[in-house]
Amino acid sequence: MSDSESTQTPAKRESGVTALARGLSILQCFDRPGAQLTVSEIARQVGLSQPTTWRLCSTLIDRGFLVKTSGGAALRVGAPAMTLGYAAIQGQDLPALARPYMEQLTQQMRTTTSLSLRNGVEILSVEQTIGSFVVPGQPVGWRASLASSSGGLAVLTVLPEDERRAVLEAIATRNPDAWPRRKERIERAIHQYEAHGFILFPDMFDGQYAAAAVPLIEGSGPDRRYWGLASSGLSATWTAEALEPVGKELVRIRSLLQPAASVLPAARA
Template sequence: MQVNQPSSILPADGADDAVEPSRNAEDRYFITALARGLEVLSCFRSADKGLTNQQIAERCGLPKSTVTRFTYTLTRLGYLVQDDETGRYGLGTATLGLGSAMLARLDIRQLARPMMQELADFSGTTVSIAVRDRLSMIYVEVCRSTAALSLSVQVGSRMPLAASAIGRAYLVRAPEQERKDIFERCHELDEMAYQSLRQGFDKALRDQAQYGCTTAFGEWQKEVNGIAVGFLPIGGNQIMAINCGGPSTSVSTDFLLNEVRPRLIEIAKRLES
């Protein structure tokens, strides 16, 4: 396999790849190069057939010359692989070690799976557990019913914090400082996305007070209904969220709120204590 090697002459933006000048006292240990390398790895999605340096640069908001150095290094280390014919990059086998180590810690999935499957079969929906990754949620466990119509989400799929029930459930349950950090990060990146996130959180607070869960009826996708509950798993230190959803043509809001909601809340309680 041939790896596209970057020029030996570093571009001007290479100077900030060591340690970024502190934005405040808390950031004095922040290593920009490490953060950017992780951003490159995180920009890949399950549906991607491979990404060029230009596509990675656009997703990460980085100069292409910087991305070229990162992809070269990550390929040498096995975290990325490059297709000989297209020159596109994909995730390498070295990333499996990181992912499997994380999933191995999530023993809560084994406890949750039977309860999730039972609820999925009862409701004809898809029941999932997710954790937060920056401004989105990543599914770590998914159980589907045998119904003909179900959501095509899978482990590794991402959901937006603002518009999804599971994202809102996480925001409601997250510690105040973490929410503050999320809002600040979103505000720095995109003013419109920040406003959407604030609106989603405000709605989540109202839903939580009224129903004991969060909702998203046709907001994440026009024809999808869902509810979710945040929880802190037994012996864990990371907030998670569990949701239940399906096509609005077969899963009505009344059914979710009246029949499914008590069962979902009970599962969250059992996973927490």
């Protein structure tokens, strides 16, 4: 650290950290392919005044991370930002990208965190970080009905309507006796996701364990794949109230992973 840096007041150092955080928040607004946003649109998304937003955008423009569109009325992501993003995910898959965030969540909450992939009407466990509780009989490679696991229920909340209808019919046909209970659980999951951005079940597997989960969608179009990111613990410890912060953290992790997940197939091509 230089002398000038060491003599900065805490307020000045905090100002620099705040500006960096705000600049990164602005870049995160461009979270879909071809996004073009005006300064006023960015200001609304990040919750800052237009003058402050413009000053931050101006710096990002100077560095090439944002560029003006041909008409000059909006901004889009510049080559340096795209280069960083594509370089970071080139050759990687979703489990590799998700693993560090799963580890952080497990260390923070002591829950077991799992990433599972939809396969037809089933969910397949692909990655797992072990917390203070191990879900019995559910190692990596474990399969279950989409309606029987928190990750699978999370996937069902975002399936296109026609596809979800076909999946539900198949699940009902496979086990008619269990269908009424599963139907109620699926409806509850859809309602929770629409209301909160995550699902929360304190009574999975006959009340043995509790879990919160969010969906992730890899790619776009007909070839996209659906994943469930779930975090679980013993029901005796993890009540619905205790799990709510876990669900909110899963929403935050999803917001970080989803933009990369959307472009993974193209980045690997």
